[in-house]
Amino acid sequence: MKFSHSLQFNAVPDWMDKYVAYDHLKKIIFQLEKERVDAMNQKEKARQDEGEQATPTTTSHLDENVFLTQLDLQLEKVFDFYTQKESELYTLLDELEASTDVVQGDDVEYYPNNNNNNNNNHIHNLETLDSTLNVNGGTTSNDEKQPSIEIAKRRPSLESRFSLHSTTSSHVQALVDLRARLINLYVSLSELESYIDLNKSAFQKILKKHDKVLDGDLRSQYLKKMVLDSRPFMPQTIQVLQSQILRVEKLYANAFCQGDTHLALRQMKSHLRDQVTYDRNTVWREMVSQERRKLDAHVKNATQSRKKYSVGFIQLEASLIRHMCFFLLAIVVFIILLNVHIFAHQSENYCFALLIFAAIMWATEAVPLYATSLLIPFLVVLLGIMRNEDGSPMDAKTASKEVFASMFSDTIMMLLGGFALAAALSKYGIAKAFATHVLSRAGTRPRWVLLAIMFVSTFLSMWISNVATPVLCFSLIDPILRTLPDHTSVGSCLILGIALASCIGGMTSPISSPQNIITLQYMNPNPGWGIWFGAALPIAIICIFTCWSLLLLIYRPDRDVPRLNKIKPTTGKVSMTQVFVMFISIITIALWCAESSIQDAVGSTGVIAAIPLFMFFGTGVLNKDDLNAFLWSVVVLAQGGMALGNAVTSSGLLQDIALQIKDGIQDLPVIAILAVFAFLILVFSTFVSHTVAALVIIPIVQQVGQTLPTPHPNLLVMGAGLACSAGMGLPVSGYPNMTASGLEDRFGNPYLTSRDFIVTGVPTSVVCTLLIFTLGYGILSAVGY
Structure with a gap:
């Protein structure tokens, strides 16, 4: 898959305009390449008109300045957007962490050891809450729910604290909202990390394309001095972003998974667009690959109109009608030749009819060439064309063996x-x-x-x-x-x-x-x-x-x-x-x-x-x-x-x-x-x-x-x-x-x-x-x- 397609396919739809305009930059490179060749030809023609011998032309730095200006604009766009999203998401994370700490700081007695009724009531409330959260977007399976209940008997969680206060819908909704906000924040931070990776790859590939097409050496200089020194692509920035993602994982684990970060990570990753995109991308590639392999599919101009003719209430394309006419012609000629005695032996007449039928089918391509070939063994055996060395007709079983033996050599x-x-x-x-x-x-x-x-x-x-x-x-x-x-x-x-x-x-x-x-x-x-x-x-x-x-x-x-x-x-x-x-x-x-x-x-x-x-x-x-x-x-x-x-x-x-x-x-x-x-x-x-x-x-x-x-x-x-x-x-x-x-x-x-x-x-x-x-x-x- 070309990188321009990969960029469009994996980008966050709402942020599409904030990514590097890769196709636009590539068009600029090709236009500069064309202008450079045109300039070289104009100088060559001028020298020929003047009767001078052509000499190598020097490379102008004008194209590099044009391309650099566009690169700077794209880098500035990425910098501004990343800075804005980083501030928004980090502020939201601080607010969520503060609100979660307040809830977890409530002085609530979990349940007395000698009160089995309270214990059973709590577990029942937790089961109800788990099912409610799953309906509202969670993905916890039955296999995951039982261990979480066993852990709840030993360790209080935010869910259990809420369930002890009340089982009313307001408290359940509060948990659902908190869970949704944490998941959305995790997804947004992960998408921001993907945003950095995609744009970094875009700069690397477009600079490589520039150097290859225009014989430049811009990649090593611009990538090192400009791109990698820009704040979104600094290693420290990426480390901070990854640490913020870890904070969200821990908050979610403490709030909903009794501190089990592996379980929390598995639940939150199921909501990641990257995972959904990967699954969709994999299936899509396999489907396209199979389509091309099986149907020999090619990209065609969708706007090209095809002539159609009405046959009664049926609309048929001109190409289909033409193939049908050729096929009917081959059938008619085949039937006629089967009943005309041109040669002394019947097997020769039948074989001649088959030869002309195959020639017409292959020449007109009424059906695909290989489809006609697949029909030939059937007709050879059915018509009894094969003969033994003494001239007697070959039985169908022996004839089929001879035919198929000749088809692999x-x-x-x-x-x-x-x-x-x-x-x-x-x-x-x-x-x-x-x-x-x-x-x-x-x-x-x-x-x-x-x-x-x-x-x-x-x-x-x-x-x-x-x-x-x-x-x-x-x-x-x-x-x-x-x-x-x-x-x-x-x-x-x-x-x-x-x-x-x-x-x-x-x-x-x-x-x-x-x-x-x-x-x-x-x-x-x-x-x-x-x-x-x-x-x-x-x-x-x-x-x-x-x-x-x-x-x-x-x-x-x-x-x-x-x-x-x-x-x-x-x-x-x-x-x-x-x-x-x-x-x-x-x-x-x-x-x-x-x-x-x-x-x-x-x-x-x-x-x-x-x-x-x-x-x-x-x-x-x-x-x-x-x-x-x-x-x-x-x-x-x-x-x-x-x-x-x-x-x-x-x-x-x-x-x-x-x-x-x-x-x-x-x-x-x-x-x-x-x-x-x-x-x-x-x-x-x-x-x-x-x-x-x-x-x-x-x-x-x-x-x-x-x-x-x-x-x-x-x-x-x-x-x-x-x-x-x-x-x-x-x-x-x-x-x-x-x-x-x-x-x-x-x-x-x-x-x-x-x-x-x-x-x-x-x-x-x-x-x-x-x-x-x-x-x-x-x-x-x-x-x-």
């Missing part, structure tokens, strides 16, 4: 291992630290910052997936975006560069994207990380430079903004946990790269993936919440694709389709066949989804490769798998583009439009596809594919 295990690496690298700030240190050395020229952030996006996509990388990189360039001039295209250039680089990064490693996991499922033998790197990295690097050149040509960021705000590197010492995470990650990746050499010992890459899973979860580096945060929807989607692929193969449909395609292309060279499939996948992945393109087309490519006169299944499958990541010409082309298309500037306008993706993304996609069936073909042929 070494590929899925490697996907989980990749999730574990990504979670650990992100959780302990290793990925962010690497990125900020690289970007901090990129300088302030827009062209070099753009190239650096694109390479960082590509590199991080190799290890923490191209789904999570854009989110991290967009947050890294926030210091640049908030200091850009209004209505400039530099922000669009940077964001589009991150999105396209992340799409390109999706092809760089076996765990960088879901489509690569699906591709590996259809490669035999597994290429290993070494061969994958050898083929994918050269293509990716050339694509990055091509995309960078297009962005510079189209947006011309250097001309618009000569200098950008410099990104600060992440500070802090390297912890042993970070060293451990890096060690395990390097060992795992090294074993994956050497998998072909140690295959006799480990069997497959899935076995190696057990290392990070056990080491991270077994040592507590990752916990249950991290496991729940895995992209299980991607896992289920991949499993559904594997189940469908197994069914298509078992039914014989895949072989028939491959033979028919082979008849039309068998006379073409392999490079031409790869080009045909690469451009087919490019179109499919641009308009639909990278993952869906892999699910539908990769199995067909594999069968075609096996049925060629000279089989080249691995070459065609890997080339097609790389082509799945090449589609990046539209906002819907892959997760990175979808994430980037939703970003808005401070005016609420989107940074990117469809035109931005088309102008830069389409040429980059075409170049990437050309490289796959030229350079990629050459590399894969050289390794024997």
Whole structure:
């Protein structure tokens, strides 16, 4: 939780205006940062106009004086309010102590030892008084009441003294009032102590923010000379306040708990707002966490209106109607194909109907992608699609075993291992630290910052997936975006560069994207990380430079903004946990790269993936919440694709389709066949989804490769798998583009439009596809594919 939210959540509502205006001070810091960058750009443009060489600008002290003035006002506000409340509460405490001493000073005989009736009457009165106090706000339980009565037999209390005088309601009410006043005073003093802590933290954090954003050294000086020397934050003041709280505890204990301070403290703490806030805060965090984990909840613009249409008496949103239409279309096509005999065997016809049904559902997203995957095993078994090796129909029990066996393989295990690496690298700030240190050395020229952030996006996509990388990189360039001039295209250039680089990064490693996991499922033998790197990295690097050149040509960021705000590197010492995470990650990746050499010992890459899973979860580096945060929807989607692929193969449909395609292309060279499939996948992945393109087309490519006169299944499958990541010409082309298309500037306008993706993304996609069936073909042929 951000400190500004924590401050609002834990502050006393009636005192809200008396706390440090943290958000206001933070806005001043960001405004000063923007003004500083604007001044630097104005000087740079002036030097360029005059033909002079740019020199580093000196830092002005004007911003520090503005910020210091605001800090002084906030410190004075805290000082005045604390002094006022301290005087009020301490005076009230003295008055309560005096009134309590008068009551306790009454010379009243407690009860004679030889008068059992008086004794019993007193205990009855005390029980009545306890129940009355509980009804009026006390929290004493039945377990606590009996010991208090036993103590009352031995030691007189203020309650017993009042009960001896009279049991009339006036005396009971007097006790209730006294108890309420003591509790209210205790709560107020405790809130005053919390007020000091929150404001002290606010000054520390805002000064730290100032030094980090504006490259200053104000925290050590101002905090020591001004804040800590101010009366509310002096150690002596805090000690006096704590002693006053102890006085209230003793007064309450002597008056109502027979001197038992532990019991008094427990009763009074139940009224503390801090305790109520803690309980509420804990529950609130857990609810929000569960909401995000289960529903993938995100903050959305509540003011955005959604189109609704009336269907009879029912109001339906336009998106829901669209999904319903697509779902009905898929059902109708499915039913028609079930009754049309296209292939010789019924199982093939049914399998073809299921394949088209799944393709429509995945392409239109009538329901979530993973939901369609969960339906596939049910339909495969129900329709009797699976066949034995002799061609006879497989019984339902055997078919279900085959289907579920295909849904968990070494590929899925490697996907989980990749999730574990990504979670650990992100959780302990290793990925962010690497990125900020690289970007901090990129300088302030827009062209070099753009190239650096694109390479960082590509590199991080190799290890923490191209789904999570854009989110991290967009947050890294926030210091640049908030200091850009209004209505400039530099922000669009940077964001589009991150999105396209992340799409390109999706092809760089076996765990960088879901489509690569699906591709590996259809490669035999597994290429290993070494061969994958050898083929994918050269293509990716050339694509990055091509995309960078297009962005510079189209947006011309250097001309618009000569200098950008410099990104600060992440500070802090390297912890042993970070060293451990890096060690395990390097060992795992090294074993994956050497998998072909140690295959006799480990069997497959899935076995190696057990290392990070056990080491991270077994040592507590990752916990249950991290496991729940895995992209299980991607896992289920991949499993559904594997189940469908197994069914298509078992039914014989895949072989028939491959033979028919082979008849039309068998006379073409392999490079031409790869080009045909690469451009087919490019179109499919641009308009639909990278993952869906892999699910539908990769199995067909594999069968075609096996049925060629000279089989080249691995070459065609890997080339097609790389082509799945090449589609990046539209906002819907892959997760990175979808994430980037939703970003808005401070005016609420989107940074990117469809035109931005088309102008830069389409040429980059075409170049990437050309490289796959030229350079990629050459590399894969050289390794024997």
